Amino acid sequence: MNASEFRRRGKEMVDYMADYLEGIEGRQVFPDVCPGYLRSLIPTTAPQEPETFEAIIEDVEKIIMPGAASPACTELETVMMDWLGKMLQLPEAFLAGEAGEGGGVIQGTASEATLVALLAARTKVTRHLQAASPELTQAAIMEKLVAYASDQAHSSVEKAGLIGGVRLKAIPSDGKFAMRASALQEALERDKAAGLIPFFVVATLGTTSCCSFDNLLEVGPICHEEGLWLHVDAAYAGSAFICPEFRHLLNGVEFADSFNFNPHKWLLVNFDCSAMWVKKRTDLTGAFRLDPVYLRHSHQDSGLITDYRHWQLPLGRRFRSLKMWFVFRMYGVKGLQAYIRKHVQLAHAFEALVRQDARFEICAEVTLGLVCFRLKGSNKLNEALLESINSAKKIHLVPCSLRDRFVLRFAICSRTVELAHVQLAWEHIREMAAAVLRAQGEEKAEIKN
Amino acid sequence: MNASEFRRRGKEMVDYMADYLEGIEGRQVFPDVCPGYLRSLIPTTAPQEPETFEAIIEDVEKIIMPGAASPACTELETVMMDWLGKMLQLPEAFLAGEAGEGGGVIQGTASEATLVALLAARTKVTRHLQAASPELTQAAIMEKLVAYASDQAHSSVEKAGLIGGVRLKAIPSDGKFAMRASALQEALERDKAAGLIPFFVVATLGTTSCCSFDNLLEVGPICHEEGLWLHVDAAYAGSAFICPEFRHLLNGVEFADSFNFNPHKWLLVNFDCSAMWVKKRTDLTGAFRLDPVYLRHSHQDSGLITDYRHWQLPLGRRFRSLKMWFVFRMYGVKGLQAYIRKHVQLAHAFEALVRQDARFEICAEVTLGLVCFRLKGSNKLNEALLESINSAKKIHLVPCSLRDRFVLRFAICSRTVELAHVQLAWEHIREMAAAVLRAQGEEKAEIKN
Numbered sequence: 001m002n003a004s005e006f007r008r009r010g011k012e013m014v015d016y017m018a019d020y021l022e023g024i025e026g027r028q029v030f031p032d033v034c035p036g037y038l039r040s041l042i043p044t045t046a047p048q049e050p051e052t053f054e055a056i057i058e059d060v061e062k063i064i065m066p067g068a069a070s071p072a073c074t075e076l077e078t079v080m081m082d083w084l085g086k087m088l089q090l091p092e093a094f095l096a097g098e099a100g101e102g103g104g105v106i107q108g109t110a111s112e113a114t115l116v117a118l119l120a121a122r123t124k125v126t127r128h129l130q131a132a133s134p135e136l137t138q139a140a141i142m143e144k145l146v147a148y149a150s151d152q153a154h155s156s157v158e159k160a161g162l163i164g165g166v167r168l169k170a171i172p173s174d175g176k177f178a179m180r181a182s183a184l185q186e187a188l189e190r191d192k193a194a195g196l197i198p199f200f201v202v203a204t205l206g207t208t209s210c211c212s213f214d215n216l217l218e219v220g221p222i223c224h225e226e227g228l229w230l231h232v233d234a235a236y237a238g239s240a241f242i243c244p245e246f247r248h249l250l251n252g253v254e255f256a257d258s259f260n261f262n263p264h265k266w267l268l269v270n271f272d273c274s275a276m277w278v279k280k281r282t283d284l285t286g287a288f289r290l291d292p293v294y295l296r297h298s299h300q301d302s303g304l305i306t307d308y309r310h311w312q313l314p315l316g317r318r319f320r321s322l323k324m325w326f327v328f329r330m331y332g333v334k335g336l337q338a339y340i341r342k343h344v345q346l347a348h349a350f351e352a353l354v355r356q357d358a359r360f361e362i363c364a365e366v367t368l369g370l371v372c373f374r375l376k377g378s379n380k381l382n383e384a385l386l387e388s389i390n391s392a393k394k395i396h397l398v399p400c401s402l403r404d405r406f407v408l409r410f411a412i413c414s415r416t417v418e419l420a421h422v423q424l425a426w427e428h429i430r431e432m433a434a435a436v437l438r439a440q441g442e443e444k445a446e447i448k449n
Numbered sequence: 450m451n452a453s454e455f456r457r458r459g460k461e462m463v464d465y466m467a468d469y470l471e472g473i474e475g476r477q478v479f480p481d482v483c484p485g486y487l488r489s490l491i492p493t494t495a496p497q498e499p500e501t502f503e504a505i506i507e508d509v510e511k512i513i514m515p516g517a518a519s520p521a522c523t524e525l526e527t528v529m530m531d532w533l534g535k536m537l538q539l540p541e542a543f544l545a546g547e548a549g550e551g552g553g554v555i556q557g558t559a560s561e562a563t564l565v566a567l568l569a570a571r572t573k574v575t576r577h578l579q580a581a582s583p584e585l586t587q588a589a590i591m592e593k594l595v596a597y598a599s600d601q602a603h604s605s606v607e608k609a610g611l612i613g614g615v616r617l618k619a620i621p622s623d624g625k626f627a628m629r630a631s632a633l634q635e636a637l638e639r640d641k642a643a644g645l646i647p648f649f650v651v652a653t654l655g656t657t658s659c660c661s662f663d664n665l666l667e668v669g670p671i672c673h674e675e676g677l678w679l680h681v682d683a684a685y686a687g688s689a690f691i692c693p694e695f696r697h698l699l700n701g702v703e704f705a706d707s708f709n710f711n712p713h714k715w716l717l718v719n720f721d722c723s724a725m726w727v728k729k730r731t732d733l734t735g736a737f738r739l740d741p742v743y744l745r746h747s748h749q750d751s752g753l754i755t756d757y758r759h760w761q762l763p764l765g766r767r768f769r770s771l772k773m774w775f776v777f778r779m780y781g782v783k784g785l786q787a788y789i790r791k792h793v794q795l796a797h798a799f800e801a802l803v804r805q806d807a808r809f810e811i812c813a814e815v816t817l818g819l820v821c822f823r824l825k826g827s828n829k830l831n832e833a834l835l836e837s838i839n840s841a842k843k844i845h846l847v848p849c850s851l852r853d854r855f856v857l858r859f860a861i862c863s864r865t866v867e868l869a870h871v872q873l874a875w876e877h878i879r880e881m882a883a884a885v886l887r888a889q890g891e892e893k894a895e896i897k898n
Contacts, residue, residue, distance in 0.1 A: 003467040010466070014459030018452045024865075030842040032553060108557065109763035114457060119612055139592030142614060156764055159737060163568055163762070165614045272765060313612070313762065314558035315605055316721060393479045416473075 001053070009053050016057075031068045035305040038075035039098070039126075040069060046083040046165060050332040056325070058140065069319065072308055077106055077321035084263070084275055084324065087242045087333055091254045094277040096306070105284075105311040106275040106320045110235035111156035113260035113276040116284065118147060118160045118200055120258070121229030123287035125199040142166055146191050147200040150179035150214055152207040154233065166200075177212035177364060180204060184219055188226060200229045201344065205249060206237025209400035209405070210364035210372045213237070213249055220255025232259045235274070239266035240344070240368050243337045249367070257283070266343070266369070267336060268415065269323045285310035343369040343412040346422050350410055353426045359433065363402055369412040372402065375433055379406035381440060388432045395425045450502070450779065458502050465506075480517040484754040487516060487524035487855055488547070495532040499781040505774070518768065523755055526555055526770035533712070536691045536782055540703045542724040544880065553726040554733075555769045558615055559684035560605035561762060562709035562725040565733065567596060567649055570678035570706070572736035574648040591615055595640050596649040599628035599663055600605040603654040603682065612682045615649075626661035626749075626813060626851065628652060634667055637675060649678045654698060655686025658849035659813035659821045659856070662686070662698055667702025681708045687724070688715035689793070689817050698816070706732070713784045715792070715818070716785060717864065718772045734759035792818040792861040795871050799859055802875045805810070808882065818861040821851065824882055827854035830889060837881045844874045 001007065041063045066073045078096050081104025085095050096103030107113045126141050140414055142165055149157045151170040161168030169191070171183045188198050201223050203214040223230035232253055238261020240246040250448065260276040263269040278284055288310045309315050331339070345370045354360045354373045363372040374382045383406055386399050397408050410425070450458065490512045513521045529543050530553025534544050545552030556562045575590050591614055598606045600619040610617030618640070620632045637647050650672050652663040665681065672679035681702055687710020689695040702708055709725040712718040727733055737759045758764050780788070796818045803809045803822045812821040823831045832855055835848050846857050859874070 003471045006470070007463060010459045010463030014456060014463060017459070018456045021455070022452045028842045028844045032838065032842075053898045109765045111763045111765075115762065122614075137592055138614060139588045142591065143586055143588030143728065145678045159762075159764075162737065163612070165571075165587060199519045271767065272763075313564065313608075314721075315557045316560075318720065390479065393477045393481075 005053075012057075031066060033067045033071065035071055037074070037429045038063060038072060039079055042076075042079050044082070046328040046333050047088050048333050050335050051329045052369045053330065056329050060322075062145055064322075071305065073317065073321070074308055075393070076325060077308065078103060078306055080104065080321040080324040080328070081275060081277065083328060085277060085338075087328075088250065089241070089247055090250075090259065090277060093254075093279045094259065096281075097418060101281065102277060102279045103281050103306065104275060105308055106324075107260070107274040107276050107312060108272045109156075109274050110154070110260055111159060111231055113258070113274055114164075114202060114231060114233060115160040115163055116157055116312060117202075117229065117231040117258040117260075117278075118164045118166070120278075120283045120287045121147075121200040121231075122164055122166060124229065124283055125197065127286075129197070141142075141197070144195065144197040145200075146196050146198050147202070148184060148187060148198065149202040150177075150207070151205055152177050152179075152209055152212055153202055153204050154208050154235070157202050157233070173214075174213070177207060177210055179214035179219060181215065181218035181222060184222055188222070198226060198228055200231065202231045202233055205232060205234035206240075206368065208236070210402055210409075211237060211368055211370040212364060213367070216250075216255070218252075218253025220252040224255050229258070231254045232256045234259070234261040236262065236265050236370075237244070237368055238275070239263060239336075240340050242267075242333065243340050246340075248366070255281070263327075264326065266340070266413065268327050268339065269332065273320050273323060274406075281306075281311070339415075343417070344413045346417060346419060347371050348360075349419060350412075350422050352427060353423070357430065359437070362403065370390075370402070370405045371410040373410065374405065374407050375437070379404075379442075381436065382406045382408060384439070385429075385433055385436045388436055392428070392432065394428050454502075461506075462536060472501060476863075479597070480515060480520075482516045482520065484520055485524070487521060488528055488871070491528050495777040495782050497782050499784050500778045502779065505778050509771075513771075520754065522766065522768045522770070523757055525753055525768075525774060526757065527552060529770040529773040529777070530554065530724060530726065532639070532777060534726060536777075536785075537687070537699065538690075539699075539708065539726060540729045542703075543708065545730075550730065551726060551728045552730050552755065553724060554757055556723040556725050556761060557721045558605075558723050559603070559682055559709055559711055560608060562707070562723055563605055563651060563680060563682060564609040564612055565725070565761060566651075566678065566680040566707040566709075566727075567615070569679075569727075569732045569736045570596075570649040571613055571615060573678065573732055574646065574736075578646070590646070593644065593646040594649075595647050596651070597633060597636060597647065598651040599626075599653055599656070601626050601628075601658055601661055602651055602653050603657050603684070606651050607706050607869070619801050620654075622661070622663075626656060626659055628663035630664065630667035630671055633671055637671070641680045647675060647677055649680065651680045651682055654681060654683035655689075655817065655829060657685070659851055659858075660686065660817055660819040661813060662816070662817075665699075665701025665704070667701075669701040671687070673704050678707070679705045683706045683708070683710040684723070685711065685714050685819075686817055688785075689714065689789050691716075691782065692789050693878070695793075712773065712776075715789070715862065717776050717780065717788065722772060724770050730755075735763075735821075736739075775783055788864075792866070795861045795866060795868060796820050796859075798868060799871050799875060802872070806879065808886070812854065812856045820859040821849070821856045822859065823854065823856050824886070826889075828853075830885065831855045833888070834882055834885045836884055838878060841877070841881065843877050 024099050082095050085104055094102045126138055129141050130136050145166040147161055147166055147168045148171055150173045152173050158168055169187055171179050171187055174180050191198055203216055205213050220230060241250045258276060258278045260274060262274045264271040264273040266384050308317060347366055350371050351362060351366045354362055359375055360373055361376050362372055375385055386397060386408055389397055400409055534553055575587055578590050579585050596610050596615055596617045597620055599622045607617055618636055620628050620636055623629050640647055652665055655664050669679060689785050689850040690699045707725060707727045709723060711723045713720040713722040741857050757766060781787050796815055799820050800811060802813045803811055808824055809822055810825050812823055820850045824834055835846060835857055838846055846859060849856050849858055
């Protein structure tokens with residue numbers, strides 16, 4: 001949608017809201033629809049081609065408004081998470097469908113998804129061990145529980161461990177910054193021999209630092225054999241899996257118990273919208289279920305409906321699936337794929353520019369929209385380069401540390417980015433680099449003199 | 450703002466956004482402002498009288514846009530939480546000010562605030578005990594930790610205990626559904642004698658069931674003497690404390706370590722916006738602090754800025770303080786006070802109507818906007834009444850259970866509610882009650898025959 005259509009549609013929406021407020025006394029306080037009403041009114045998959053804004057607004061009036069905030073809010077979320085799961089070709093077990101045991105939920109952030117998965121896993125292993133040995137206290141078990149993630153995993157995994165009160169061990173990643181079978185297996189054996197209880201593994205697809213991918217096809221079978229909960233965090237990279245040519249990066253997800261990525265990062269849905277799926281939703285609801293009278297409702301034991309409050313940390317919820325519905329329909333799957341592909345192509349274009357300049361090096365394989373690069377030379381030199389780039393405020397780069405090397409990260413992430421922007425950015429970086437190298441040369445010359 | 454002004458202002462905002470998008474390439478990618486720039490540009494307290502929409506939008510352009518998303522998002526939040534804290538006459542220690550040790554943060558929901566407080570308290574007591582006895586493991590300590598809340602506390606407190614892996618004990622409330630000193634003291638003595646470690650107390654001001662108030666002036670000093678973290682949850686009632694005549698309900702908050710209420714419940718700020726304050730912000734940041742390279746910034750050790758990511762569960766944040774800024778300025782403190790007072794008056798008006806009808810009884814003291822009532826008679830009768838009211842869909846009531854009595858709750862909570870609505874609702878309830886009583890009479894007569 002360009003700015004001029006945005007003006008027109010935005011103003012129509014303002015009128016829609018004002019009309020709603022002016023006519024609110026004529027509306028019923030509680031909807032007439034029955035639980036499950038929505039699924040049959042909506043296609044089972046996202047459209048391939050873009051639809052018009054009018055078509056979507058018509059459906060809002062016809063499908064959403066009769067279901068008010070509830071149950072429409074819950075039911076659209078379940079169906080949108082199925083749409084998105086199918087776009088990713090997630091295994092059937094993760095979908096809610098009509099009678100599935102799995103399903104998806106919108107969390108606020110990947111941090112919360114990781115924490116929810118860890119807590120569900122903690123509850124599951126605790127109950128399992130207590131069933132076999134009823135004399136074991138929760139604390140006695142928690143003392144021995146160990147969670148694992150690659151040394152490249154996001155800090156939110158460590159935070160989840162802190163909050164959950166369990167120890168987290170970092171598995172050394174390989175030369176491509178990936179967690180591999182051997183390193184994980186070694187840690188598991190060592191910990192089991194020491195009397196500890198491994199219970200939870202986070203595999204990252206697309207790490208924050210350099211967009212590396214843990215080897216799911218190696219790690220998954222180990223988790224399966226050892227009975228460990230496998231959570232797959234693809235916060236950034238997950239959006240790319242809607243393209244068939246990137247879907248192989250998700251292979252092995254069939255071994256996972258939970259999977260998460262952020263459509264708010266790279267799928268044009270506004271913050272916040274973190275998509276999480278589980279294979280067995282009773283694992284989540286079992287960990288959090290509490291039912292005071294003021295939250296009871298007539299359908300709660302029917303099995304017909306989903307109580308998302310048992311899937312998450314907060315009680316209250318927003319109607320975030322509307323954002324997904326609008327975006328998926330306005331772009332169509334093809335439009336979203338084209339968007340991802342364009343970003344990846346631009347990243348490769350930037351990579352090619354860097355490789356043409358012998359003063360620079362590429363520091364990690366470029367798979368999606370992130371390019372890790374640096375000047376050949378010291379960390380100090382690269383810190384100076386970053387400082388000069390970010391001080392100029394024409395572009396903004398966020399660095400990372402890869403095996404103690406200070407690395408610059410060029411991330412393609414704007415909705416409106418074009419090749420010309422990438423070229424301009426590269427010219428700018430080269431200018432800044434030249435100045436930094438010149439200054440370094442002068443400094444060296446001074447020392448020599 | 451009425452619907453016609455909403456139409457005009459809403460459309461102006463749509464144009465503002467479209468202009469922003471169209472002109473985005475002319476903007477700098479990183480702001481020029483220095484940390485702390487915002488506080489001096491904004492008054493130190495909320496205005497008493499309403500301001501115009503134009504004045505606020507002018508300030509958005511002048512004060513917010515130059516600070517972009519960051520640091521404006523963080524700094525406006527700190528100042529708004531100070532404004533709100535002053536509106537409530539919170540003790541100085543809870544305010545951030547220029548150099549305070551406390552401060553406020555916007556959480557998503559009261560559930561998250563309770564959990565964050567519990568986790569901070571858990572970390573604090575664990576470190577304290579480990580400092581004295583370094584051989585103690587975290588698990589050995591957690592096994593003995595006990596949190597307390599009234600038997601009327603919200604289910605989110607129990608959920609926080611589940612997530613935090615500590616036991617939570619319910620303190621029997623008194624005849625007015627309040628937690629009192631004697632019952633708390635008894636539980637503490639019993640648990641300490643059993644070798645357990647009390648560490649955390651949640652006092653509720655305005656319970657969900659019947660809006661009862663724990664006795665903070667009794668509970669506070671006990672927590673203080675025993676070195677327990679006191680968290681005060683005033684999720685619903687907190688908004689009322691901006692009125693001097695209700696402020697006494699908050700007396701005793703000076704003993705608390707953390708305090709929380711939801712402006713999204715009753716202060717005209719849209720969901721979500723849960724306001725939480727702590728006296729020592731290092732208690733929060735100490736529990737959650739993790740600093741990977743990609744989240745580092747040049748000011749992080751300066752003490753000048755607030756990293757809210759260490760105050761909460763998620764990493765990402767939205768710019769929710771804008772909602773507060775707009776609402777506080779458009780209503781002014783006096784407008785917000787008038788809004789609260791009107792709701793309380795309407796609740797008393799409903800209470801008076803109920804008291805005039807001898808078939809009904811009031812079930813708990815009416816302090817703010819909630820009236821708990823029921824037909825004199827069995828739970829079954831009242832369940833039938835609720836069922837008939839909610840099936841008619843003219844009004845909607847959520848029930849509760851008070852000492853095993855099924856109770857109906859009439860909550861004044863709409864922005865546009867007037868006395869006429871309350872009167873209509875009462876007439877409707879009387880009609881439904883008459884039908885239910887008639888049916889019961891007929892049933893009894895049938896049994897007799």
